[in-house]
Amino acid sequence: MKPAIQYSFISCCLSLAFSPLTAECQSTAKEIPQQPNVLFILTDDLQASSIHALGNEDVYTPAIDSLIAEGVTFTNTYTNGALCGALSMPSRAMLMTGRGLYNIQSDGMKIPKAHTTFPQQFRRHGYRTFATGKWHSDKAAFNRSFQEGDNIYFGGMHPYEQNGHCSPHLNHYDSTGVYGPKTKFTGEEFSSKMYADAAIRFLQKQKGDKQPFLAYVAFTSPHDPRNQLPNYGRKYSPDTLDVPRNFLPKHPFNNGEMRVRDELLLPAPRTEQQVQKELSDYYGMISEVDVQIGRIMEVLRATGQAENTIVVFASDNGLAVGRHGLLGKQNLYDHSVKVPLTIIAPSYKNRKGEKNQSLCYLHDIAPTLCELANIPLPESMNAQSLYPVLEDSGTTHRKELFLAYSNIQRAFVNDSYKYIIYHVNGKITEQLFDLQKDPLEMHNLLTEKREEANKLKKQLAFRMEEEGDFCNLNDPNWWQDGHKLTFKEMQQLYIYE
Secondary structure (H helix, E strand, C coil), rough: CCCCEEECCCCCCHHHCCCCCCCCHCCCCCCCHHHCCCEEEEEECHHHHHCCCHHCCCCCHHHHHHHHHHHHHEEECCCEEEEECCCHHHHHHHHHHCCCCCCCCHHHHHHHCCCCCCCHHHEEECCEEEEEEEEECCCHHHHHCCCEEEEEEEEECCCHHCCCHHEEEEEECCCCCCCCCCCCECCCCHHHHHHHHHHHHHHHHHHCCCCCEEEEEEEECCCCCCCCCCCCCCHHHHHHHHCCCCCCCCCCCCCCCCCCCCHHCCHHEEEEEHHHHHHHHHHHHHHHHHHHHHHHHHHHHCCCCCHHEEEEEEEECCCCCEEECCCCCCCCCCCCCCEEEEEHHHHHHHHEEEEEEEEHHHHHHHHHHHHHHHCCCCCCCCCCCHHHHHHHHCCCCCEEEEEEEECCEEEEEEEEEEEEEEEEEEEEEEEECCCCCCCCCCCCCCCCCCHHHHHHHHHHHHHHHHHHHCCCCCCCCCCCCCCCCHHHHHHHHCCEC
């Protein structure tokens, strides 16, 4: 095996000459009361296509819909991908640090001290930082980021064998960062309500406080287990739900992850009736978390803090739920790598309800928040801020995106096309989709547009090299002898000092 790729801390050399920040914007005691608060609401595995306001007539999401009605929604927001099957781990680490997939450590298992998180940067500049809910990285990074919190979940998902969301295994905040027996407890309410309750208590304490706050609320819903829904929220009858137009009983070829946990929840081939049942449970989880988001927003308004608060709503990943013959998110189709992102900022009230089609990554939000709050960007961030797009909706953000999963799937996205290439057990499979004419990615144009696919493949190979991808499309094996990357091998990649 090749040695791990080692990095020292390297400044991304972001120039504040291209930022709205000036020396006068630096945080001081006098300026702190005028700085905006930040409320970040993150869901888990919520498809952008499973929100009523974004076109899904079957699902009921009034609270999320109201956020979309109040803010600017970026309808082409993607995650950068993952090296292992636990996709929320890298997604959340990228989101926190404003760094891409090949610039975080070991797929986000640890956020090293060299990588400043955006809550950590806000904390350094006078903000009171709070978190509740899911943290899928190391505890030391959590405590560097947040000075307080409650009902904290360290892990990927609430296990089925521990009663799932109904008995969430949580922690109270521990200033020492140890999080041992004294801080652990089992919640008596559904996970989403536990997180919303903690956020509401925090918001109520901030009423009248002149110190600005950053509150991070990271739900574990609608991630499975979905076998026990709470009493609140809307319930769905399977036979009333539309089967996705891109439903397939079985994926047409081996994408390298046909036996991952997510795909084994319902063995293939699947029927339309089975997928309708999956959707009814999934939508039930979306509606229940929507209720809790509504509770949080109601308290934000009731305490008089909404007018001076930046609200961000997003998800860490999407999910297939029957599309393309898949259930999980270990793939590079839009239903799994495209996520909702809405920003409500006091400075952009004239942009209410706007839908912006700029290509962007989820981790672009970290530098965006720093700029919106007039906080200097930490040197470790290398994402591209959406601030210029918020200032001028006609501004081009990114012209292309590069997506990756393990060492078996790579994709390239531009304004017109998505090109996906697979390397599984020595076999290469390619797909080309016209995203403008075929947003559901149902028609592979590879044969008709071979020249276009070849051009995108070259651009993809260039981006992979530019990003520091350990795979090489010009190598017949892509990486080593072509075997699928193991979890242990993943842990040893991209180690930072």
